[in-house]
Amino acid sequence: MNLKCMKTYNKFRFIVSAIFFIPAMIWSQDPRTEFKNQMNTLFEYMDKSKITSGLLSDYAFEPVEIAPFNGVPSDSNYVDMETWISLYCGIYDAKINDRIII
Numbered sequence: 001m002n003l004k005c006m007k008t009y010n011k012f013r014f015i016v017s018a019i020f021f022i023p024a025m026i027w028s029q030d031p032r033t034e035f036k037n038q039m040n041t042l043f044e045y046m047d048k049s050k051i052t053s054g055l056l057s058d059y060a061f062e063p064v065e066i067a068p069f070n071g072v073p074s075d076s077n078y079v080d081m082e083t084w085i086s087l088y089c090g091i092y093d094a095k096i097n098d099r100i101i102i
Contacts, residue, residue: 035061036093043096054100055091062090 039059057066063086069077079087092102 032061032093048097051096052099054097055094056096057094059096060090060094062093064090066090066094 043056043059060066064083066087069079069087095102
């Protein structure tokens with residue numbers, strides 16, 4: 001093979017590799033999925049039916065700490081829409097059994 005053909009072949013191999021392998025690497029590194037798998041392993045032998053509220057905050061991936069929001073309105077727990085969505089996602093992720101409907 002001549003040098004020009006070899007360079008073209010190497011570029012082609014690189015482009016094909018990038019098309020197939022980069023998306024696979026990006027999608028496989030979801031931190032929420034990894035966290036949930038670790039939590040499932042950690043709470044595997046726990047009797048989840050004994051949790052009467054249906055929520056377990058230690059089980060959740062909480063982008064925003066839920067504890068300061070206790071249901072009592074004040075100026076320190078005012079949230080914007082982005083924070084509210086993050087709080088909802090954290091509460092939704094804390095669902096450990098079917099005793100609560102979210």
